Structures are given as C-alpha cells and as structure tokens.
Amino acid sequence: MKAVILVGPMVDEYEVIVPYSLFKAHDFEVDIASFEKEPVVGKRGVKLELVPNKKFSELSSDDYDAVIIAGGYAPDKVRRDPNVKRFVKEMVEKGKLVLSICHGGWVLISAGVAKGRRITGSQGIWDDLRNAGAEVVDEPVVIDGNVVSVKTWREFPDLIKRMPEILKIAKG
Amino acid sequence: MKAVILVGPMVDEYEVIVPYSLFKAHDFEVDIASFEKEPVVGKRGVKLELVPNKKFSELSSDDYDAVIIAGGYAPDKVRRDPNVKRFVKEMVEKGKLVLSICHGGWVLISAGVAKGRRITGSQGIWDDLRNAGAEVVDEPVVIDGNVVSVKTWREFPDLIKRMPEILKIAKG
Numbered sequence: 001m002k003a004v005i006l007v008g009p010m011v012d013e014y015e016v017i018v019p020y021s022l023f024k025a026h027d028f029e030v031d032i033a034s035f036e037k038e039p040v041v042g043k044r045g046v047k048l049e050l051v052p053n054k055k056f057s058e059l060s061s062d063d064y065d066a067v068i069i070a071g072g073y074a075p076d077k078v079r080r081d082p083n084v085k086r087f088v089k090e091m092v093e094k095g096k097l098v099l100s101i102c103h104g105g106w107v108l109i110s111a112g113v114a115k116g117r118r119i120t121g122s123q124g125i126w127d128d129l130r131n132a133g134a135e136v137v138d139e140p141v142v143i144d145g146n147v148v149s150v151k152t153w154r155e156f157p158d159l160i161k162r163m164p165e166i167l168k169i170a171k172g
Numbered sequence: 173m174k175a176v177i178l179v180g181p182m183v184d185e186y187e188v189i190v191p192y193s194l195f196k197a198h199d200f201e202v203d204i205a206s207f208e209k210e211p212v213v214g215k216r217g218v219k220l221e222l223v224p225n226k227k228f229s230e231l232s233s234d235d236y237d238a239v240i241i242a243g244g245y246a247p248d249k250v251r252r253d254p255n256v257k258r259f260v261k262e263m264v265e266k267g268k269l270v271l272s273i274c275h276g277g278w279v280l281i282s283a284g285v286a287k288g289r290r291i292t293g294s295q296g297i298w299d300d301l302r303n304a305g306a307e308v309v310d311e312p313v314v315i316d317g318n319v320v321s322v323k324t325w326r327e328f329p330d331l332i333k334r335m336p337e338i339l340k341i342a343k344g
Contacts, residue, residue: 013185013216013218014186014189017186017189017190017325017328018189018190018193021190021328021329021331021332022329022332024329025328025329025330025331025332025333044185044216044217044218044219045216045217045218046185046216046217046218047216153189156189156193156197157193157194157196157197158197159193159197160193160194160197161197
C-alpha cells in the first residue's frame with residue numbers, strides 16, 4: 001500500500017508527522033510531495049525533517065492508494081497547482097482514500113470534489129466549503145465515501161480511533 | 173486510565189503531540205507536566221499549544237497509570253528535578269507504564285532505574301546509559317518489563333505498531 005502527503009510552505013507540522021507515522025505504522029510506503037523536492041518550512045517555523053521526495057508534477061493516481069492533504073496555510077498555495085487538482089480529483093473518482101486535514105478542504109474545493117459532500121475542517125474554511133456546495137459537519141472526523149476529513153490536529157485522537165475504518169477505504 | 177507527559181524547555185515537539193494523540197485515542201486522560209504551568213518552547217522553536225496543567229511538584233504515582241518522558245533536550249533540565257526523580261522511580265517500582273522517548277533515557281538514569289535494564293534512545297545518550305549500567309539496544313522500541321523506550325520520533329511508526337502490547341502494561 002502506498003500513500004502520499006501533500007505539503008507546502010506554512011504546512012501544519014503536526015499534520016505531516018502524525019499521518020506519516022500512522023500510515024507507516026500500518027505498513028504503507030509514504031511519499032511526501034510538494035512543488036519541489038526541497039525541505040518545507042511549516043507554519044510554526046519548523047523546517048520539516050520529512051523532505052519531499054516527489055514533485056506534484058510527478059504524481060499519478062495509479063501509483064497511490066491514499067492521499068493525505070495536510071493543513072495549516074499550505075493548502076492556500078497547494079490548491080493552485082493544476083497537477084494537484086488533477087491528482088486529487090482522480091483519487092476521489094477512482095475511489096481511493098482522500099484524507100483532508102484542517103485547511104486541506106481548500107484543496108478539495110479547488111479540485112472540484114467538495115460539492116454535495118459531508119466535510120469537516122478548520123472553522124476558517126466552513127464558509128468556503130458551504131459556498132462550494134459542501135455540507136459542513138462540525139465533528140472531529142467525517143467519512144463520506146472515500147473522502148475523509150479531520151477538523152484539526154487537535155482531533156487526531158479521533159482520527160487514530162477511526163483508523164481501522166479509514167484503512168478499509170484505502171484497501172478498497 | 174490516566175497518563176502524564178513530562179515536558180520542559182527544548183522538548184522535542186513531535187514527542188509531545190504524538191504520544192498525546194495516541195494515549196487520548198486509547199481513552200486515557202492525559203496531563204502535561206512541567207516545572208510550571210506555563211507554555212513550553214520546544215527545540216524547534218515551537219511554543220507548544222499543549223500547555224502544562226500540572227507542576228512536577230504536584231505529581232503523585234498514585235494518580236497515574238503511565239508516564240511518558242518526552243525527549244529533545246528537555247530531559248537535561250527535567251532530570252534535575254527531585255520531584256521527577258521520585259515520581260519516575262515510584263512509577264517504575266509500582267509496575268506502571270514508563271515510556272521514555274529519545275533523550276528521555278537521561279531521566280531514567282537520574283531516577284536510578286536504568287541499571288540492569290534493556291533500553292534504547294538517541295545515540296547521543298548511549299554512553300550515558302551504559303555508564304549507568306543499562307544494556308543499550310539499537311532497536312526502534314525496547315520493552316523491558318514496564319519500562320518501554322523508543323529510539324527517536326522517527327521510530328514512532330514502530331511505537332504505534334506496538335501500542336497494543338504497551339497498553340497492556342499500562343492496564344496492569
């Protein structure tokens with residue numbers, strides 16, 4: 001099984017290290033993808049030790065069982081990349097696991113996959129989600145088919161609790 | 173079930189957020205303890221959002237099923253506190269779960285519980301562990317009775333894999 005975490009400048013550091021550890025613990029290979037294969041500095045000023053090993057332009061939905069969209073303010077930049085939009089849309093359409101954390105919902109919006117879905121995320125993006133046609137749900141973790149969303153890193157205990165369900169989605 | 177994470181200035185931020193999320197996910201109440209009930213700045217410069225709600229001087233081994241000693245450089249300061257030394261020693265003697273991460277082994281040394289034990293941790297403290305009479309084991313996670321050690325945050329996938337065994341220790 002193979003997962004990729006989408007990161008960028010101002011990413012929430014915790015939203016990289018926790019899903020990375022969780023998916024590795026469940027025997028996934030985990031790639032880190034960004035604009036370039038260079039270290040990223042998170043929103044708390046941390047230069048992430050998990051250095052991107054894939055460029056967004058190299059992502060193919062054939063290669064992955066799961067994509068994790070890390071939050072913080074990175075999604076504001078990440079959502080602009082046409083490769084990301086194509087990749088996330090294909091991952092959704094192919095029934096693969098799409099896990100959006102916090103502000104990751106912005107990427108779901110720009111990939112055109114938010115409409116008609118039940119989604120949670122940072123309160124800061126609730127209006128954007130609604131305007132994109134999503135139903136915002138104020139719960140720690142929301143599972144809508146193969147699209148899973150987590151409110152913020154503070155809800156990671158709930159994410160961990162629900163990993164068995166979430167892994168089943170990735171396993172198809 | 174109740175756990176406490178021991179933190180201090182220059183703590184490894186990841187070694188607070190990950191065990192916090194893991195133990196909360198397994199329905200533990202989780203306290204954060206430090207010298208004072210004030211925010212702590214980690215080794216990467218992050219002011220931790222998980223603010224200590226207990227002082228070291230308030231810790232009683234009767235109150236907890238588990239103690240997690242976070243690493244980074246915090247243990248260099250934490251190991252000097254007589255309350256910590258007493259508390260950790262009692263937790264070990266009472267058969268409660270003691271989980272040491274990375275440089276957390278320094279606290280095990282100063283609490284006088286390293287001798288004769290199989291312990292892992294950051295390579296930086298291997299000589300200190302050996303001089304204290306421990307057997308250093310270069311494995312991701314080492315379980316010696318109720319004392320569990322994790323090499324560094326990079327081995328959290330292995331920690332997560334072994335949580336079922338580790339939780340059994342906490343449950344007695």
